[in-house]
Amino acid sequence: MNEPRIYDKHIFICTNQRPENAPRPSCGEAHGIELVIAFKKAIKDKALEMPIRAQKTGCFDLCESGPMVVVYPEAVFYKNVQIEDVQEIVDEHIAGGKPVERLRYKKS
Numbered sequence: 001m002n003e004p005r006i007y008d009k010h011i012f013i014c015t016n017q018r019p020e021n022a023p024r025p026s027c028g029e030a031h032g033i034e035l036v037i038a039f040k041k042a043i044k045d046k047a048l049e050m051p052i053r054a055q056k057t058g059c060f061d062l063c064e065s066g067p068m069v070v071v072y073p074e075a076v077f078y079k080n081v082q083i084e085d086v087q088e089i090v091d092e093h094i095a096g097g098k099p100v101e102r103l104r105y106k107k108s
């Protein structure tokens with residue numbers, strides 16, 4: 001028997017920050033925190049009748065494709081997410097249930 005879900009949609013936004021001059025980029029350096037704020041606002045403004053949480057998280061080890069965002073329960077990984085992409089993800093995926101294919105990270 002499946003347990004009831006706590007959140008219908010759970011959005012994890014990487015905000016990992018590496019030290020200056022680190023050999024790999026980090027999502028925190030590339031507006032990770034601003035994305036968390038933008039997702040929280042877009043979700044609030046949308047006023048959906050379901051439990052949704054957007055939160056910061058650590059590194060997914062996909063740093064070169066960042067900023068990375070992952071949406072559960074579908075486990076859809078989004079790459080190179082910009083502030084202007086947030087509304088589309090909330091409208092199409094969170095509210096509409098259809099992932100935004102153009103932003104999807106695909107394993108090569």
Ligand code: FES
Pocket residue numbers: 014015016017025026027028058059060061062063064066067068
């Ligand atoms: S720093 Fe974001 S995926 Fe590694």
